[in-house]
Amino acid sequence: MGRELGVSHSTLAGATVFEAAGLIGGACTVSIIGGLVGGGGASSAFRAGYFLILAGALTLPFTMNWMLRRSSLRHSLQLPAGSSIDLLRAMAPSFLRYMLFFFMSGVVLLMPLTCLSGWKGLEVAGITICTYAASWVAGYIIPGAPAGVGIRESILVLSLTSLIGEPQSLAVALIFRFITVTGDVLFFLSSFRTTATNFTSGE
Template identity: 30%
Template sequence: MLRKVVKSAGWGLTLLAFYYVFQVFCRNADALARHAWGAWDAAAVLAAALVVGGAYFVLAVSWARMAPRHEERRLFWTVVAAYSITSIFKYLPGNCFHYVGRNVMGSQGEGEQVGLASATLFEVVLSGLCSVFVASLCALLPGANAGPAWRYALLLAAVLLGMAVLLRLSGMKARPGRGRLVSLALRLAEVPPGIAAPLGLTLLAYGLMAGAAVGVWNAFSAVPVAWPQIASAYVFSWLVGYVVPGAPGGLGVREAYLVLTLSPYATEPAAVLFALVMRVVVTLADLVLLAAGKVIQGRFPRRAAPLLQEARVRCGTGQEGGGV
């Protein structure tokens, strides 16, 4: 029952965000049409897409560092490729198929399903902590205009406490529970060993995203807004799109948040243009990540699962059986 309520609320919020974005787009269509697009604009979009694509790749490496047996070089890059290729699936309705896809592809690379699921769980945890950390830190800087500083100071303190707990529990094994489901839940909740490296990588990724957003604003808007405000608003919008269930790739939700947050300090056309350009940037970044994943997959091809290898040998189609 609770799952249905949360899902319905997520879809309702997504549709409301789409309606709001459509309204402000129509209201500012003339102002957007007057924007003089040039070669520098295209260069700025491509540069930002490469930076955000690099941030996504850092997240892929972070996830792979938490995967089972990541110290094996071939398996590590196989898992990175699985993350990179399936990340585009987040644009499917439901905003969950990229999680499923990376686990399926990763398991074909001899990864362990439970371990990969645990890595995904802690990737979500790290993304939440690190995005709030970067956004709150930027909101506390001079010129952010983000409201009372004490709220962001409390958020920052809570995030630091959460990070400290993760580092303290890293690598600790849970006691076996009673029953299969309890044991599975405890195993999923085990903090991966060496989580300090994924934590640092995730912080780097959100720092790169914030920097790309600031660069896009400076390239496309003549309205002077302090960079901490742009960085904080964008990272918070990313978090909102990340947690709202049903929003494919945060589509609509992030744009609505950016327009609502930045319009009081800039002009509404400038905020709408920034939101639309950043959507183009992150979409291109997903394609950059997909291309990187395909290159890595070609360099480190997945091995067939042990059962499939055995079946091929028995049928005489494997290397050990004198193939056809």
């Protein structure tokens, strides 16, 4: 679709690389924030590990940018020009939207959990949001699982079983998968309402 709109391969490839880095960084950041909210009983070593992951997640786009500029791919990808500060400014709006997406998705996961087991408090809400973001990352980076099918559900069940029990956690995972698939279909169908002239005219 990008090629049909006149976007070059190098631009599309570069955007894909930084989108992947931004998504992983955003998901890790939300997972860490949720874990800190819901990890009152966590050990200091656990918290320290989370902060290390946070640092790695936040530096991932800059690390990738630095590595790609020094590899043979620098001529194939259209990378953002300028310093790391310029890259930060360019990615900040997208990164904040990624974080909002994962936070709201975690809230959506919290809804069936609350319906089946009742409100468990802010700590469990934080753990739920943290668990979703972590399960998304696992489903995203593990090959052979389209849209993380099976991977995300397994992590959700393992993480939520200790909070609400295995039957309820399995039901929550299946309901949430149904919700996300339905949402994807609705968003796909709604895209047909936008005419191609809006893109080609730059609107």
